[in-house]
Amino acid sequence: MSDAKIVVRRLGVFFGQAQSLRWVTMDVPRNRILGIIGPSGSGKTTFLRTLNRLNDLSPDTHIEGEVLLDGQDIHHPNFDVVALRKRIGMVFALPVPLPMSIFDNVVYGARLAGVKRDKWDELVERSLRAAFLWDEVKDRLHTSGMRLSGGQQQRLCLARTLAMEPEVVLLDEPCSGLDPISTAKIEEALTILKAKYTIVLVTNNTKQAARVADDTAFFLMGEMVEHGPTSQIFTVPRDKRTNDYVTGRFG
Amino acid sequence: MERHFDEELNDLKHRLTKMCALAETMIGDAIKALVQRDASALTAIQQHEAEVNRLQVEIDEMCFTMIALRQPTASDLRFILGATKTTTDLERLADQAVNISNKAERLMKQDPLKPFVIIPQMTDIARGMVRDSLHAYVNRQVEKAREVIQRDAQLNALKKEINAEMLEFMQRNPATVPYALDIVLVAHNLERIGDHAKNIAENAVFVIEGKDIRHGTENRPAA
Numbered sequence: 001m002s003d004a005k006i007v008v009r010r011l012g013v014f015f016g017q018a019q020s021l022r023w024v025t026m027d028v029p030r031n032r033i034l035g036i037i038g039p040s041g042s043g044k045t046t047f048l049r050t051l052n053r054l055n056d057l058s059p060d061t062h063i064e065g066e067v068l069l070d071g072q073d074i075h076h077p078n079f080d081v082v083a084l085r086k087r088i089g090m091v092f093a094l095p096v097p098l099p100m101s102i103f104d105n106v107v108y109g110a111r112l113a114g115v116k117r118d119k120w121d122e123l124v125e126r127s128l129r130a131a132f133l134w135d136e137v138k139d140r141l142h143t144s145g146m147r148l149s150g151g152q153q154q155r156l157c158l159a160r161t162l163a164m165e166p167e168v169v170l171l172d173e174p175c176s177g178l179d180p181i182s183t184a185k186i187e188e189a190l191t192i193l194k195a196k197y198t199i200v201l202v203t204n205n206t207k208q209a210a211r212v213a214d215d216t217a218f219f220l221m222g223e224m225v226e227h228g229p230t231s232q233i234f235t236v237p238r239d240k241r242t243n244d245y246v247t248g249r250f251g
Numbered sequence: 252m253e254r255h256f257d258e259e260l261n262d263l264k265h266r267l268t269k270m271c272a273l274a275e276t277m278i279g280d281a282i283k284a285l286v287q288r289d290a291s292a293l294t295a296i297q298q299h300e301a302e303v304n305r306l307q308v309e310i311d312e313m314c315f316t317m318i319a320l321r322q323p324t325a326s327d328l329r330f331i332l333g334a335t336k337t338t339t340d341l342e343r344l345a346d347q348a349v350n351i352s353n354k355a356e357r358l359m360k361q362d363p364l365k366p367f368v369i370i371p372q373m374t375d376i377a378r379g380m381v382r383d384s385l386h387a388y389v390n391r392q393v394e395k396a397r398e399v400i401q402r403d404a405q406l407n408a409l410k411k412e413i414n415a416e417m418l419e420f421m422q423r424n425p426a427t428v429p430y431a432l433d434i435v436l437v438a439h440n441l442e443r444i445g446d447h448a449k450n451i452a453e454n455a456v457f458v459i460e461g462k463d464i465r466h467g468t469e470n471r472p473a474a
Binding site: 206210235236237242248 | 324328
């Protein structure tokens with residue numbers, strides 16, 4: 001089995017005439033955390049959304065190049081998009097708990113996917129534990145998910161994603177609205193989860209990428225400028241633009 | 252984009268330059284006392300040493316605070332880590348100047364064995380290395396840093412020359428041993444000053460290129 005869970009080759013993404021990603025080529029290694037950093041408009045979220053074909057939902061989208069998941073082209077006409085999104089889960093910047101109980105939030109996707117009721121208890125506990133939320137909510141699983149704090153809501157969303165037992169977890173600025181303690185809990189969860197999942201983390205907080213990512217890619221104006229081990233990107237970046245960004249000279 | 256952090260880094264550069272200028276003056280004064288037998292050249296050495304020590308503590312505290320509050324990365328991180336090493340080298344080379352001044356105090360009371368030729372040559376090279384290594388460090392001049400490193404060999408060769416010369420005096424006339432030994436030690440102090448300047452120049456290469464070239468490891472990546 002290749003070390004790369006996802007292989008991206010000359011990926012170009014166009015929205016109408018505008019090219020948002022410029023021929024990105026990189027491997028996303030399995031069971032590691034890939035951090036993606038870059039200023040606003042650099043294409044990092046576009047890249048993330050391309051990995052589970054969320055960009056397909058935008059009109060006038062045109063994609064060139066290849067994205068291979070375990071060697072299979074996810075844009076191939078025979079590739080099942082629903083199955084893809086089960087295999088590649090996503091957590092967004094703003095936590096969006098569904099207006100139902102914590103328990104029902106976690107099993108929502110699994111229930112739609114046909115998981116039997118007798119599996120739900122175990123699934124909820126396992127997912128909430130993996131998201132580092134179980135101890136805080138185990139005595140109130142049937143209260144509304146909307147009543148949790150922001151940090152807890154985000155971990156509930158992570159648990160909901162994990163309940164689908166994905167292979168890859170995409171996170172789009174998951175801590176942007178969270179306090180330092182909640183952020184630390186999410187980061188701690190990610191560090192442990194990578195043993196089982198491949199994680200791609202888009203973040204505007206370069207320090208967060210430095211703390212949790214094994215590898216980091218720097219995007220600028222739709223181009224992937226540099227990609228390498230996080231320790232190298234934050235100490236001896238090869239490209240001056242990367243140096244200027246990670247030292248806060250722009251962005 | 253100019254950052255407030257850049258002002259702090261400029262302040263750090265300014266203090267390093269001041270510390271270097273003091274250390275270089277101390278070397279010049281100690282040798283002037285020895286060669287010109289001028290006791291007045293030694294009057295400021297103790298005061299300069301105290302100032303160098305104070306600056307070392309001050310700069311290290313600045314670096315510590317910047318690391319804690321700014322969490323620097325990449326070139327900024329390398330510069331700040333390099334600064335703490337540079338203050339150590341500057342403080343130690345200033346100590347070598349104090350050692351020279353202690354010997355100068357004794358030697359200036361006696362007639363020299365011969366006119367001073369090699370010691371002033373070594374002094375010019377050592378002072379130049381100190382000045383240029385720090386200049387390369389704060390102004391990110393990698394070619395100058397590599398050139399300083401090359402100069403260290405000249406200093407080592409001159410030290411060997413002076414050792415041979417003094418050995419000859421000692422063998423011919425044992426009464427010259429105390430004086431000649433002190434001259435050998437002064438040459439050793441100047442050679443050590445060159446070593447510290449070389450360290451600063453190697454640090455400059457690390458800051459500018461991210462390459463750790465200490466101990467001849469020119470091609471090893473830093474991270």
